[in-house]
Amino acid sequence: MASSRGWWAGLRGRAGLGGEGPTAIARQAAALLAISGLVAVLALAIGSPRPGTLVAIAVTDLAAAVVMWLLPWSRWPPLAPVALAPLALAVLGFSTWAFGGVAAGTGPFFVLFFAWLGLHFPKWVTWALSPVAAVSYVVPLVLTGQPPDVVGSVAGLIPVAVGVAMVINVRVEAQRRALVELAGVERWRRALTSAVAHDVRSPLSTIQLFLEMLRDDDLPPDKRDQFLESALRQSARLGRLASGLLDLDRVESRGTLRLELTPVGLRKACQEAIGFLNVPGVVVEVPPELTVTADPQRLEQIVVNLVGNAAKYGAAPIEITAGPAPGDLIWLGVRDHGAGIPDPDRLFARFGSYGESPGAVGLGLWLVRELTRAHGGEIRYEDAHPGARFVVTLPAAT
Template structure:
């Protein structure tokens, strides 16, 4: 078993090369059987040569061609059973080994698809050698059990592969998170430290300077608080303990307040009707807006536009930038737990958009991406307030 997803280097020939070992073993055993008293040396030689030829072909067979090896192996197994008078004692274990190999390297449907051919390869030699009905009838048990072996192994392998990918994604996310936290916390702390040092150097600053420094320090501490709140909310969402304090929230005022908290505030246009009111938790709504505006500022280009429109009992709230947009191959994973940012920036931990979607869903809505041509538009649907 390999832990690489299909198509990566190292996996493209893994199925064929493991089949090579299986066929080589069958060929060597066939050669060894030739020295046994009463052995049908001619038939064993044909089986041995066929198995070793398959082993050689399998060594160079890429992943996409590997299922054809199973078909060829079933033909050899059918010949073996026929040549030895329909006795399946020697071929039965190889049927099982073949399906175990199928399960290790192919999706579950492959084993099911091979079942009719397996039934033919097992039953035809029995019929050709005029075996009694009870022997032929053993296929009713043998073929389903063999197929089930392959399918069960295939499903288990896929489960283990998904679990491993999730663990690796979580480890990558944690590593990136540490780097992101170090950057996002250090920058505002540096600003706070500089403000405090300037106040310490000048015990009696001008009121305007004191106000400017205090405002700067307060903005940066608020930034740290929002970061900590986002991480706490991520934990609450993951454990299902998030609680909302819902009330009527004027959407335009919320958008203006959120825009003022982001680096892109001076470049953000608010196109939200003054009379739109949503049924939302004000703090979570601010978090949604700050995350979306911040995401646009990091990955897009000005101007940034916050807009909203009513749609029946719901309100569509959108944040658009005028950058290059999100590549097609990145869109499916935009809102996933460990996905990179909208622009695929290395080191991005993929937390903001995931939180946006989960907070929207907690309100009974959802989040989606739309290409804006030019740029990207992220839309959040929230319930409208109904008095």
């Protein structure tokens, strides 16, 4: 059984029937027409009162299938195969008439036709073609003089076929969304692994260097204290990295973060945060009297992520400004002087993108939004002309 499935999968791949591109979609329609032509040949072999008509149907179906198969669909838009629908319905109508109005001969192909629509096209295509399908089904029945109950069967067949298309379309859309999500998770995993390796290696190397220097007995006391302080700062940086990774898990699994709120001087917090980034051209224009109620570590993450994004995707100078906002809030803005963001709709979405960097994880601004909301604030994007500006609001210290 497994070998037969593998054989069929290999055949389908070589024939180009798999996938979702225009070529695969058109070739699937060609396969359905070819099957219809073979059914006509089979009916001819077992005897029919209209052999000439069946020959015409078989030749038309097979010729149309060959043309559909060979056309350069990859050069045309994704919806181009919709143009095949009228031809397919015309062939089905003609086949119904050729079979003497026996709807059972072509009814399954109407259902297959709508299944093909639901598999590959938006819902509006199915709704738009359903009246055309009803006409192509009813007219041959009327022309062959079928009784009203047979003609009225269109009220059952077409709605069922449309329902099949809708069910398939819903399932396909759900699978496509799941695949997009999985691709985002995989992209996040690769980029996060690379980022963590880089962020861990740098402070570890610094700590190792300082520890090796501290082994020197002739090191002056002031230098010894300086190296110890630097090593402690780098170890604290590693701790913050670990806490940031735990934050991601807490937000995703429980939707909440535990904050240690305390009055924090905003100017000093911004200056300390940018000290970890080694980014030139950052200007802090925050009044020294502004104080917010925040978790110092989470506030540092907010500033580091915003300034890091501005440095990565924007251009100097990077300006950090702040001021009072309505509702006992304080706004904090980070602006760069780059090209701005042409499409900001998904900036704060999980796996959203700030820029076009292939190494972008797509979690920085999402985490900033979650951290800001946990404090009772919000974040917004503004076009700075030139550049991009992100503004967060935090509660003022009382």
